[in-house]
Amino acid sequence: MDGTLGLGGHTAALLEAGAGHVVGIDRDEAALAIARERLAGFGDRVTFVHADYRSLRQVIAGLGRTAVDGVLVDLGVSSMQLDDAERGFSFRQDGPLDMRMDRSSGQPLSEWLATVDEETLANVIYQFGEERRSRRVARAIVDARAVAPILRTGELATVVRRAVGGGWQRVDPATRTFQALRIFINGELDGLEAFLEEAAGCLAPGGRMAVIAFHSLEDRIVKHTWRRMAQADAATVRVVTKRPVVPGDDESGRNPRARSARLRVVERVA
Numbered sequence: 001m002d003g004t005l006g007l008g009g010h011t012a013a014l015l016e017a018g019a020g021h022v023v024g025i026d027r028d029e030a031a032l033a034i035a036r037e038r039l040a041g042f043g044d045r046v047t048f049v050h051a052d053y054r055s056l057r058q059v060i061a062g063l064g065r066t067a068v069d070g071v072l073v074d075l076g077v078s079s080m081q082l083d084d085a086e087r088g089f090s091f092r093q094d095g096p097l098d099m100r101m102d103r104s105s106g107q108p109l110s111e112w113l114a115t116v117d118e119e120t121l122a123n124v125i126y127q128f129g130e131e132r133r134s135r136r137v138a139r140a141i142v143d144a145r146a147v148a149p150i151l152r153t154g155e156l157a158t159v160v161r162r163a164v165g166g167g168w169q170r171v172d173p174a175t176r177t178f179q180a181l182r183i184f185i186n187g188e189l190d191g192l193e194a195f196l197e198e199a200a201g202c203l204a205p206g207g208r209m210a211v212i213a214f215h216s217l218e219d220r221i222v223k224h225t226w227r228r229m230a231q232a233d234a235a236t237v238r239v240v241t242k243r244p245v246v247p248g249d250d251e252s253g254r255n256p257r258a259r260s261a262r263l264r265v266v267e268r269v270a
């Protein structure tokens with residue numbers, strides 16, 4: 001099972017490496033449509049499912065199965081989502097302030113920002129963005145929306161950059177706030193721990209689960225949950241990667257977004 005099918009790069013690699021069948025899940029219909037085309041050559045060796053990977057048990061049951069041999073999740077957003085201004089993830093390009101991976105449910109960021117109270121907003125920016133100036137940023141957003149609703153990514157980026165202030169060279173000052181709001185609006189960390197436990201229960205003995213995380217908040221949850229599970233009295237998993245696998249210089253050079261990726265793997269023990 002590839003719980004974050006995206007454009008199907010990993011699924012294609014798994015199939016080429018000999019996987020018999022891959023269930024590809026994504027919560028983004030636009031990603032699924034592209035993956036369907038890209039993977040057409042593999043015929044019925046791929047099953048496409050529009051769902052949240054956190055519902056994997058239901059997905060597996062719906063396919064008449066009880067277990068899978070492997071689970072992969074590549075967390076976060078895809079380059080396609082980031083680069084499409086219309087999806088509203090990017091502070092580099094102006095677009096409607098949406099940021100939902102699944103546009104068929106939930107509320108666009110602009111709607112939430114219009115009503116959230118300042119303290120809750122500051123807490124989200126601090127917790128999910130690790131932004132030291134979260135209170136200042138939250139105040140600036142609340143002040144700006146009192147003048148006019150914030151409906152575009154460009155407007156939000158301007159407000160945040162001004163609030164964070166200071167010179168910047170490598171990292172745009174809007175980066176942390178945009179990351180925080182994206183994680184919040186998509187509930188990216190909600191239920192991650194429960195998912196890791198449930199997914200282990202769906203693995204056949206000897207089956208493996210791999211998670212790729214892109215920031216320390218996610219990676220910490222993966223590391224701690226698996227360590228706890230592996231050390232439990234009746235452990236269901238064994239940690240395969242004592243240290244996370246990280247991209248080499250050549251991969252980071254070819255794909256700078258891979259720079260912060262960390263891959264961890266566990267194996268189901270009987």
Ligand SMILES: C[S@@+](CC[C@H](N)C(=O)[O-])C[C@H]1O[C@@H](n2cnc3c(N)ncnc32)[C@H](O)[C@@H]1O
Pocket residue numbers: 003004005006007008009010011025026027028031051052053054074075076077078079101
């Ligand atoms: C980093 S990309 C994956 C790219 C993919 N590995 C590939 O080779 O193209 C993450 C994908 O996971 C999807 N996604 C994120 N959270 C999800 C969730 N909770 N359930 C299902 N899909 C999710 C996103 O919509 C996005 O397409």
